[in-house]
Amino acid sequence: MRKAVELLSDADGELRALARHIAALAAVEQGRVRQAHRHARLGLTAARRAERWRLAGQLQLTLAWIELERGDVDASWANLVAAEPQLSAAEQGRAACLRGLLHCQGDQHREARAELTRALRSLTADDDRRWMANALMGRGLANLYENRLEAAESDLAAAERVFASAGQAARAAGCRHNRGCVAFRAGDLPRALRLFEEAVAAGLDVRSSPEALVDRAEALAAAGLTADARAVMEQAADRLAACGRAGRLAETRLALASCALQVDDLVAAVQAATSARRLFRTQRRPAWAALATAVVWQAKLRAGQCSRYSLSAARRAAAACAEFGWTGLAAELRLTAARCAARAGMRAASRKLLAMCAPLREVVESPPQHRALGWLAEALLAEQDDDAERLFEACEGGLRAVDGQISDMAAFELRVHTAGLAAELGDLAVGAALRSGDPELVLRWTERSRASALHRRALRPPVDPQLNSALVRLRSAVQGTQRTRDPKQALRAVAGLEEQVRHRAILVEGRTSGLPMQSGLDELAAELGDAALLSLCSYRGRLFAVSIVDAKVRLHVLGPESNAHAQAARLRHLLARQASGTAPRAAPMFEYGARQAAEELQAQLLDPVLPALERGRPLVVVPTGRLHVLPWAALPACRGRGVTVSPSVRCWLRAAQDARAADPAGSAVWIAGPGLRHAEREARALHGAAGGRLLVGEVAITDRLLSTVDGAAVVHIAAHGRFRDDQPLLSCLDLADGPLYAYDLDRLHRGPATVVLSACDVGRSAVSRGDQLSGLATTLLGRGTATVIASVVPVPDERTVGVMMSLHRALRGGVAPAEALAAAQAEHGESGFVCLGYGGDR
Incomplete structure (x- = not known):
């Protein structure tokens, strides 16, 4: 660019035209499309004045490329047609390549593949390696849009090699990025995200190629990380507008519409998709316009526009999507329209739409989420036919497809957010099981559908x-x-x-292994012994429970879910206020309110197992929704009673195995963080009573802690703690070198057998759809810790030390963790700690 600027001062017309051409090409590489367009137009004028027609043809070929980048397909074709008569035989291969790219931009992917294949023969004969790579990259994208994913990967990998061998690192990185798009279309989100990251590391400049941000954001949105995706897309939209890249600006607006759809911001989704459709139609890109239309109708149907006209328009939009290869989006729109039609009493229309989606389940080469959509359609058809057996079979098939998708997801956060379709399939199956009235069937399907992220474990730490x-x-x-x-x-x-x-x-790369499926009732009852099990689930706003007491399984209706959630929130608030200190005159009011909320919760939730608790039985409870953060010890029947809270029955059974597999001669580790008055005194006192390793003061740092606690028998951490509702894996405990995050704990090879967190609130987990949990405690459970004892509400410092001393004294005496915690809290009048995981002895 600097050399071109120097040459522009020359009076020679041909040299000025050449300088403008150089400047245009440099500006294209910098992503400055408006500047490139200006240089090319001025260069073309200079070449014509100097009557250098071959140079004019070359400049028009460059202008055709630039107009393609700007999204003006008509102008690009016009410049290409004008340039071709003045191009040499060697340059005709480049023109053919550009023709293929224009076909691809116009969604004529079959014509694009044919044209680019012809161009490749000519370019290979001339050894025009740069344009060979361009043609390979274009053909790879045409294959991608036609769902020929193996051919797309092959072409893009070849283009990457050619660009790399020519020293064009940025172009090679662009091919690596496009290979990420292939992985994304195949449903392999971890690989897609890694390839996007590798492309940036290899030299892809997202400032000059902001469209790369859009692709990454779409992958994040597909993984359920919608807030992150929207932030990236908005940043990309600003950059694309500034660069003059209207083509990708339209795609960005469409991606923003999809994100808004995921979080039910339906008005924003309609506005963004309508704007994108207008741009696509201006650019004569019918496939993308069809996709934008589908998003518009998806949002309108979900907003309640369910007239015959709306359903007819949605059917046409879905058909157009399917014709252009957007199979998954077509299926999603048909499913939404089918549900709307069923609610409106149009049963025949609903069945027709579902029948169009159901065959996807049999398409082996389809991405897992597409097969899951097909199974969901089949399950909805079975529900309409009142065929429970077929419905369960379809739900099982869909859940297997989802499980296959997350098996390669070593990152826990991705596994948590990719389980949305699993929750929908699980809801269908649970509803059918509840209608059957069979408690064993209800327990089986609530277990099959919940906490699926915790039902897989990374085979090795990241x-x-x-x-x-x-x-x-x-x-x-x-x-x-x-x-x-x-x-x-x-x-x-x-x-x-x-x-x-x-x-x-x-x-993070890696594979995961699945937990064994839940054992039969006999094995579960044997593991429970004299304990009672209460497994809660919600369906259409109502709470249900399956209880197992003395091997007898019963199904119970517990009433409105909203009532339980309201009382649980009230109880947590009042306990937190009591912990922070209240005026003496107000204290009785808070105590009365907390007691009243606890009694109402007990009456609604524990009635099925109250007789067993009154006989002194321990309780294993599997909560649902916001009841995962309920301080169960505050309920009257649970005071002094061993209560274990587990994400699922499968997790509880696996934690029992983890407890038995723990080394009985394992060490005890006592850790104190800074800034907490009682922490070091607490850790030293416990170390003095039990021995083991002591980490306090400057040695209580992250790396030392991780290496010391890996595989230990008992770990006790007294420190300031913070739970993050917005980012649960950034919840932390304060150590001498700063916060210890859940991400750090995920690096453990094997979690300690029992972990006690003497810190406020860190027993809480964020709960997403399908009872997916994430936080410090669940990270430990995921790494093989059998039992975690932690608080779910603030606990006064002056009572914490006493509770901890009593707890560990009982543990050293061989008392099971859940019973030891219950006795310690009852002794000191505390109720904020919960026992998570297994809670039993070895």
Whole structure:
């Protein structure tokens, strides 16, 4: 670009035209499309004045490329047609390549493949390696849009090699990025995200190619990380508008519409998709316009526009999507329209739409989520036919497809957010099981559909030096906020590093292994012994429970879910206020309110097992929704009673195996973080009573802790703790070198057998659809810890030390963790701690 600017001062017309051509090509590489367009137009004028017709033809060929980048297909064709008569035989191959790319841009993918294949023969004969790579990349994209994914991967990998051998690292990185798009279309989200990241590391500049941000954001949205995706897309839209790239700006608006759809922002979805459709039609891109139309009708149907006209328009939009290869989007729209038709009493129309989706379940080469959509359609058809056996079979097939998708997801956060379709299939099956009135069937299907992220474990801890480095920098930045003179700047730095940590964490490679399926009733009853089991589930706003007492299984209706949630929130609020201290005159009011809320919860939730609890039986409870963070010890019947809270029966059974597999001679580790008055005194007292390893003061740092607690028998951490509702895996415990995050705990090879977290609120988990849980405690359970004892509400410091001393005294005496905690809390008048996981002895 600098050389071109120097040449522009020359008076020679041909040299000025050549300089403009060089400047245009350089500006294209920089992503400055408006500037490139200006240089090319001025160069074309200079070449014509100098009567250098071959140079004019070359400039028009470049202008055709630039107009393609701008999204003006008509102008691109016009320049290409005008350029061709003046091009040499060698340059005709380039023109053919550009013709193929224009066909691809116009959604004429079959014609594009044919034209680019012809171009490749000519370019290969001339050894025009740069344009060979362009043609391979274009053909790879045409194959991608036709769902010929193996051919697309082959072409794009070949283009990447050619660009790399020619020293064009940025272009090679662009091919690596497009291979990520192939992986995304195949449903392999972890690989897609890794390839996008590798492309940036290899030299892809997202500032000059902001469309790369759109592709990454679409993958994040598909993984359920919608808030992250929207932020990236909005950033990309601003850059695309600034660069003049109207073509990809339309795709960005469409992606934003899809994100809005995921979070039920239906008005925003309609507006963004309508704007995108207008741009696609202007650009004469019928396939993308069809996709935008489908998103518009998806949003309108979900907003309640369910007239015959709306259903007819939605059917046409879905048919257009399917014709252009958007199979998954067509199926999603047909499913939504089928549900609307069923609600409106149009049974025949509903069945016709579902029947169009159901064959997807048999298409083996389809991505797992497409097959799951087909199974969902089959399940809905079976529900309409009142055929429970076929419905269960379809739901099982769909859940297997979803499970196949997450089997390669080593990153826990991806597994949590990719389970939305599993929850929908599970709801259908649970509803059918409830209608049957069979408690064993209800238990089986609630177990099959819930907490599926925890039902898989990474075969090895994530090993990523960049993630570890980001965590170290984040800890340092958090500590720096305490010393800085510019707190706003420091907090911005912390937020940026938190985003880096999350970004690296979802790129973790590896496979996972599934937990064994739930044993039969006899095996479960044998493991329970004299304990009672209460498994809760919700369906259409009502709570249900399956109880097992003395091997007898019963189904119970517990009433409105909203009532239980309201009382649970009230109880947690009142206990938190009591912990923070209240005026003496107000204390009785808070105590009365907490007692009243606890009694109402007990009457609604525990009635099925109250007789067993009154006989002194321990309780294993599997909550649902916001009841996962309920302080169960506050309920009258649970005071002094061993209560274990588990994400699922399968997790409880696996934790029992983990407890038995733990080394009985394993060490005890006592850890104290800084800034908490009682922490070091508590840790030293416990160490003095039981021996083991002691980490306090400056030695209580993250790496030392992780290496010491890996596989230990008992670990006790007394520290300040913070739970993050917005980012649960950034929940943390304060150590000498800064926060210990859930991401750090995920690096353990094997979690300690029993972990006690003497810190406020860190027993809580964020609960997403399908009872997917994430937080510090669930991370430990996922790494093989059998039992975690932690608080779900703030606990006064002055009572914590006493509770902990009594708890560990009972544990050393051989008392099971759940019973030891119950006795310790009853002794000291506390109820904020819960026993998570297994809670029994070996």
